[in-house]
Amino acid sequence: MNYRLYAFLLAWLLAVSTFAQPQPVMSTRPDPSGIRQGRFIGVVAGTAAFYTVTLLVLRKQWYKKRVPFHAFNDNREWLQMDKVGHAATAYCMSRGGYELMRWSGVNERTSILTGGLLALLFQSTLEVFDGYSEGWGFSKGDMLANAAGTALFMGQQYGAGQQIVTLKYGFRKTIFPQYRPNLLGKTTGQQLLKDYNGQQYWLSVNLASVVPVGPQFPRWLNLDIGYSGSGMIGGHDNPRVWDANGNEVRFERYRQFFISPDADLSRVGTFSPSLQRFIGTAQFFKIPAPTLEFSRVKGLRFHPWQVPED
Template identity: 80%
Template sequence: MKHRMKGAVCICLLISILAQSVQAQPLPPVGVAPVAGDPQGIRQGRFIGVVVGTAAFYTVTLLLLRKQWYKKKVPFHSFNDNREWLQMDKIGHAATAYGMSRGGYELMRWSGVNEQASILTGGLLALLFQTTIEVFDGHSEGWGFSKGDMVANVAGTALFMGQQYSAGQQVVSLKYGFRKTIFPPYRPNILGSTTGVQMLKDYNGQQYWLSVNVASVLPVGPSFPRWLNLDFGYSGSGMIGGHANPPVVDKEGKEVKFERYRQFFISPDADLSRIDAFSPSLQRFIGTAQFFKIPAPSLEYNRIKGLRFHPLILPKE
């Protein structure tokens, strides 16, 4: 339940951010640091709306979480889940913190807040939200405060803030992908019974991608496509339990065993926010929306099936 609610909350926040970022301020040219402030200054109406909306979302969400999922409070304690799910949940925490940091930054810039303050605010909002949930976990029976989760939260936030402060752009970004798998029917209460829930709970179906903008890291000529990215992905398969797989049977009552293994991918990608044909406002909106990876051909390696090529979307496993 914890991971399901965390995922749902974070996706709702990202959708809210996307909806409000469409009219954002223009992006600086690639490779050029942005100016210190917005010449038009803070846009009062937008700023008040963002502050009130963010505060309301934060308050209502946490009240609902506390009422629905954190009913029984126990003394604060920690919980070591670093070895669970082949670390997929930790990478998910980093990616979520990155996306929330970027979204918060975009909202601040849309409100007319200067670059430096927007970076700091976006990062702090992401950490505040993620940390509050972890503190709730620390007081909850059956869960606990996860130091691994917090390290991942800080890492994702630092990835966004460090690049935006130093380069004025996101040379490297974190993205999310999903494909259906065969595993949820064996443990629907853990992995989800519907596609929407599986996107949040089935770690076998999730992929996380480190997306690198080629033109920002290699000495390429002026005719090279500035939108071309190269993505490095990670996922896991064969998991129907956190640390190990419990015994399960098929429809005929025969025991089914799954081997757990890691998957590594490489795939081309497009950073659509760098396409000059789009308006500056649309470029900024797209940059935030591209938390979700565009399906593209990929090359996979894992120790069970070796090297595999996938024409477009990863196949169901």
């Protein structure tokens, strides 16, 4: 569901603001466990507050009418853009929780486990809410995508001690919301959350971590593979719509695939460890760069800066 991206953006803002704010000095005596008490208290309190407030807001805005618990299968909706979004959100929440724990002085293994469990707790709570909500339902596909995103983060951090592959989000405005503004969004802010045609999800691979390179090769250089869909004004099928002149407008639904360079700024060695963690958490958004696109409808296209409006 689109509200998960909304919830993640709130979590992202919480993480960024926590890194950016100075923490109170609790004591100059070192803690044997390595935990920075001021930071740790702030992170725990902020996380608990975010979890509680966000669920209350979502319950009021999205879950207005409760029905008996039920499940539904939405795996074929929106050309699976929703499922990719679930995985990306779970991945980024896991990483954000991990980075905050490490910044607070918590040890590596505990931070990995805490980040992953927090992401699954949040996403699973929303799935249970869906199960009691009219018009939606508990989705096994959503839960599988949530687990996949969390596993991507935890598996890499446990196994490699770094994130060789990351998941990122991109957006461009499209022509489709004007035909169904209540579903796809009336404003740009709403379209960021609702218009799957404008959303792109990127699998970002750090080249220096997967191919043999020399010492002069930029360690921050990534190669991204992106996915999106276009022509969608309904979940499964497109309803009939008309333009301002009364002419029927039809859109063909199709998948889009992209490849583009990117930068992992958290690997810039001149940055301090705290700044690297801040950047790693904040870098959820794909940096605009020259992009090669392929789709069965429009074939191969090159975009010199970013993917244009369709």
